Amino acid sequence: MSKKTLFDKVWDAHVVDVVQDGPQVLYIDKHLIHEVTSPQAFNELEDRGIPVFRPDQIVATADHNTPTLNQHLPIKDELSRKQLEQLSENCNKNGITIYELGHKYNGIVHVMAPELGITQPGMTMVCGDSHTSTHGAFGAIAFGIGTSQVAQVFASQCLLLAKPKRLRVSVNGKLKGGVLPKDVILYIISKLGTNSGTGYFCEYAGDVFENMSMEGRMTVCNMSIEMGARGGMIAPDETTFNYVKDRKFAPQGEDFDRKVAYWKTLPTDEGAQFDKEYFFDAEDIEPMVTYGTNPGMGIKITENIPTKNDASFNKSLEYMNFEAGESLINKPINFVFIGSCTNSRIEDFRVAAKYIKGKQKANNVTAWLVPGSKQVEAQIIQEGLKTIFDNAGFELRQPGCSACLAMNDDKIPQGEYCVSTSNRNFEGRQGQGSRTILASPLVAAATAVAGQIIDITKEVEQLELV
Amino acid sequence: MEKFTTLTSKAVPLNIANVDTDQIIPARFLKATDKKGFGDNVFRDWRFDKNGEPNADFTLNNSNYSGSILVAGDNFGCGSSREHAAWALVGYGFKVIVSSFFADIFKGNALNNGVLPIQVSKGFLSTLIDTIESNPETELEVNLEAQTISISGLAKSEGFEIDPYKKTCIINGYDDIDYLLSKKLQIEAFEAEKTY
Numbered sequence: 001m002s003k004k005t006l007f008d009k010v011w012d013a014h015v016v017d018v019v020q021d022g023p024q025v026l027y028i029d030k031h032l033i034h035e036v037t038s039p040q041a042f043n044e045l046e047d048r049g050i051p052v053f054r055p056d057q058i059v060a061t062a063d064h065n066t067p068t069l070n071q072h073l074p075i076k077d078e079l080s081r082k083q084l085e086q087l088s089e090n091c092n093k094n095g096i097t098i099y100e101l102g103h104k105y106n107g108i109v110h111v112m113a114p115e116l117g118i119t120q121p122g123m124t125m126v127c128g129d130s131h132t133s134t135h136g137a138f139g140a141i142a143f144g145i146g147t148s149q150v151a152q153v154f155a156s157q158c159l160l161l162a163k164p165k166r167l168r169v170s171v172n173g174k175l176k177g178g179v180l181p182k183d184v185i186l187y188i189i190s191k192l193g194t195n196s197g198t199g200y201f202c203e204y205a206g207d208v209f210e211n212m213s214m215e216g217r218m219t220v221c222n223m224s225i226e227m228g229a230r231g232g233m234i235a236p237d238e239t240t241f242n243y244v245k246d247r248k249f250a251p252q253g254e255d256f257d258r259k260v261a262y263w264k265t266l267p268t269d270e271g272a273q274f275d276k277e278y279f280f281d282a283e284d285i286e287p288m289v290t291y292g293t294n295p296g297m298g299i300k301i302t303e304n305i306p307t308k309n310d311a312s313f314n315k316s317l318e319y320m321n322f323e324a325g326e327s328l329i330n331k332p333i334n335f336v337f338i339g340s341c342t343n344s345r346i347e348d349f350r351v352a353a354k355y356i357k358g359k360q361k362a363n364n365v366t367a368w369l370v371p372g373s374k375q376v377e378a379q380i381i382q383e384g385l386k387t388i389f390d391n392a393g394f395e396l397r398q399p400g401c402s403a404c405l406a407m408n409d410d411k412i413p414q415g416e417y418c419v420s421t422s423n424r425n426f427e428g429r430q431g432q433g434s435r436t437i438l439a440s441p442l443v444a445a446a447t448a449v450a451g452q453i454i455d456i457t458k459e460v461e462q463l464e465l466v
Numbered sequence: 467m468e469k470f471t472t473l474t475s476k477a478v479p480l481n482i483a484n485v486d487t488d489q490i491i492p493a494r495f496l497k498a499t500d501k502k503g504f505g506d507n508v509f510r511d512w513r514f515d516k517n518g519e520p521n522a523d524f525t526l527n528n529s530n531y532s533g534s535i536l537v538a539g540d541n542f543g544c545g546s547s548r549e550h551a552a553w554a555l556v557g558y559g560f561k562v563i564v565s566s567f568f569a570d571i572f573k574g575n576a577l578n579n580g581v582l583p584i585q586v587s588k589g590f591l592s593t594l595i596d597t598i599e600s601n602p603e604t605e606l607e608v609n610l611e612a613q614t615i616s617i618s619g620l621a622k623s624e625g626f627e628i629d630p631y632k633k634t635c636i637i638n639g640y641d642d643i644d645y646l647l648s649k650k651l652q653i654e655a656f657e658a659e660k661t662y
Contacts, residue, residue, distance in 0.1 A: 130546050
């Protein structure tokens, strides 16, 4: 029997049919939806008189367009309120489970689904959101789709797709202190660029990922799309099974054991072929920051911005108001955001709290901490992290996508820098004219305390943070 | 979906690499629940300054340029999966986007809205941009059946690839839902037999 990759095994198990000289019909196990990219798909079906085929395989949450303060009050912005009402109405009409704003399971779609056990190894999952790649951390094929495709899945629980090629990125060795999963993926993207993964599904392999927690793996897979890959995957192992076990929608008892036996067959066979492979050493990775307007424009925090003779590169530096060749250390920063589907899970807040404990936020900084879900929020309070944040002058807000995308009320003002744990530093991503510097929760916390970017590598050894 | 076979049109050059969908349509315009009106805000923050005044340097505000073909830099449409970006480009009047590379999700979204993403070589892209910039009256001819794009009046042409299934869809104005619904029985059989 031919040797197969993790991606091949999951994909091939879901092929319903192959169009001659064309795409394949891929069966989708779980479809996650939210308020922004689903309304036009529901309209499409209604206009054409097509029913939702498998409503019990769809789960909805409200996250992008939601306020992170006073969630118990009616939403002030009329368009936002209507969009959320439309989602609830569409779900209720079609028998789809929805966790509305304020529900104990509400949260960012890529945080709440894994924590409820909706995400499981070997599944195919889609959502009208490019960061659906997050769920690949479980060894699932998970990817973002457009609204036309949301309508296709509503209608048929399938998609027509050309099978992507296979890419593997291996990182081996021991990570240095203070280097978090976010730094690993920012490092990889800085080396490979924003389109090296286009047309591929990326498997992350090597002991760095094997030794990572599920939350760390989710951070890594989340940003696969930032190098162009539709999805990222990590082989399921005991860490995965232990995470999934006993969660609300996870298989229970003997059913779970049967699933685990199947999940254990999924990892890539020894000697299976990839279309493209990259290898990195863990020891080369340091805490990272971005300096430009795409996630590939990243450097080690101790490095200087490179010099390039390229119009798009120069346009990007001009937007950021940075000079080629300069260092970001000591740059004053007035905004810090810890949140988003990349870094809003409990481990992200633990690492931030550990650094912040006993310190004070700098006076010039507005520091927002936005949990990824109601459950993460509850855990922050239960573990006493909120007290640490309150005492240090950080503002813990309510769950949602928040300042990652400048769609809701949480926006970074014109011209301001924000050190952000989110995933995109595009022009205006966090608000018109805002300037985003992507970093880990540790770098973000340290920036908030110092009021400027500091060389965290000098501090981490005493701190024993990671 | 509108049918597409051939198009002869002037073109608008956008010589910037890595144009992301946040630039094509910023998130604050994603609150609508229908597909209308996004064209008014296409490239909003490049077209207008912070006071809402048109930015004279931006290509769409250059009255020399017109037409329903956008010729853009490498890696067009990266970032967010928002199909609103495709709706915004269609709404503004673009029918063809030419680039040396397209991000996956955008490419699919464009095809699902009858907008043809044409991938050309880096060399041909430079030729196109240079030719249009030096003569904005230049017309491009797109022939989907023959899978060619050429510069009218010049012996400069290049072939492009497209999935044969998608080509049939665009030429006939079909979409994937029609096809998938025709497979309903097979899908149900798959559900009954799946082993994972």
